[in-house]
Amino acid sequence: MDKTQNNRAWFLVLPVLILVAFSAVIPLMTVVNYSVQDTFGNNQFFWAGLDWFRDMLHSDRMWNALGRQAIFSAIILVIEVPLGILVALHMPRRGFWASFCLVVMALPLLIPFNVVGTIWQIFGRVDIGLLGHTLASLGIDYNYTSDPIDAWVTVIVMDVWHWTSLVALLAYAGLQSIPEAYYQAARIDQASRWAVFRYIELPKMQGVLLIAILLRFMDSFMIYTEPFVVTGGGPGNTTTFLSIDLVKMAIGQFDLGPAAAFSIMYFLVILLVSWVFYTVMTNLDRKDVTR
Amino acid sequence: MAWMAWTWPTGIFFMVIASLLVVFTVLAARYPETPRRGVLGIETTRGDRLFITLLGSAFINLAWLGLADAAQWWALVISVVYAAAVFRWV
Known part of the structure; x- marks a missing residue:
């Protein structure tokens, strides 16, 4: 069948292209330019070639930050995705309580990142915070400012509190789209609760769950504000994730060249993972269409 | 500028x-062109293959820079071979 194509429609994309050029492409080009030069300010630059990339690739500091970041993102995904699904499965499907649950679940998502950080920074304090004080009165030695494990637990619990709702809401949307006939068929077959989840709900949620995993991976991989407000990257460097380290390097130390090389490698990792997710999602969509 | x-x-x-x-x-x-399915098992067009080539070449160059001690031109040579392989088999 011949398909009529009107390429003039591409002009409609022009405003977005211009916007992206100014907000992303030009800054990215500038970062690439900075990554091969050295500067001491005053807009004077000196050619450095690939030295910053070589330095960064041999820098323990960057690999350690990348390691911490990868562990953090993995823990976040392992906790938030199953927990979000579990919450979604137990949310009422219709009526007043369905709307009530949706509003309650959406609340953490509406709070600005730095406010979330401040809430948890105070919440965890042993002297005035509800969590810190309660744990201390129970005899638990908890102090996120001096103990690395406590700092990690605090940052992870904070992220779980902030973002599990997103996974839950997406999973809930996936569940709502399943026609009642599937459940009726399962009841006729006397399928167990697990079988209904495994063979009906999970496959039907696949698309939205992939989006949830992609969003949570990207957000957690770029996390900055919340851990910065709570721990400032400490104690020591134990919660210094990639973006915190990058900001320290670029703005704290004014090492623009190494920071630019660092940013490009950081960008490439995110681009690679996003592409993998995008490819998996589009291929799943195609399979669904052809099914 | x-x-x-x-x-x-x-x-x-x-x-x-x-x-x-x-x-x-x-x-x-x-x-x-019609998208085709290659060794990766995913449908790709020429544009997709270009993207895979460019992204892969970036990682090849970084890996060479981090692991090898020879001139960076060799990474470019490997990238060209990689590009040819991607356009042929992916």
Whole structure:
């Protein structure tokens, strides 16, 4: 069948292209330019070639930050995705309580990142915070400012509190789209609760769950504000994730060249993972269409 | 444009990428193609293969820089071989 194509429609994309050029492409080009030069300010630059990339690739500091970041993102995904699904499965499907649950679940998502950080920074304090004080009165030695494990637990619990709702809401949307006939068929077959989840709900949620995993991976991989407000990257460097380290390097130390090389490698990792997710999602969509 | 700190090598780098994008856009318009399924098991068009080539080449160059002690040109040679393989089999 011949398909009529009107390429003039591409002009409609022009405003977005211009916007992206100014907000992303030009800054990215500038970062690439900075990554091969050295500067001491005053807009004077000196050619450095690939030295910053070589330095960064041999820098323990960057690999350690990348390691911490990868562990953090993995823990976040392992906790938030199953927990979000579990919450979604137990949310009422219709009526007043369905709307009530949706509003309650959406609340953490509406709070600005730095406010979330401040809430948890105070919440965890042993002297005035509800969590810190309660744990201390129970005899638990908890102090996120001096103990690395406590700092990690605090940052992870904070992220779980902030973002599990997103996974839950997406999973809930996936569940709502399943026609009642599937459940009726399962009841006729006397399928167990697990079988209904495994063979009906999970496959039907696949698309939205992939989006949830992609969003949570990207957000957690770029996390900055919340851990910065709570721990400032400490104690020591134990919660210094990639973006915190990058900001320290670029703005704290004014090492623009190494920071630019660092940013490009950081960008490439995110681009690679996003592409993998995008490819998996589009291929799943195609399979669904052809099914 | 001084604030962007342009250099000739980075200018040439971006011109090559921009030219590739233009060439592939023209090719897609003049000679439309059907996506094909290669060794990765995913459907790809010429544009997808270009993206896989460029992204893979970036990682090849970084890996060479981090692991090898020889001239960076060799990474470019490997990238060209990789590009040919991607366009042939992916």
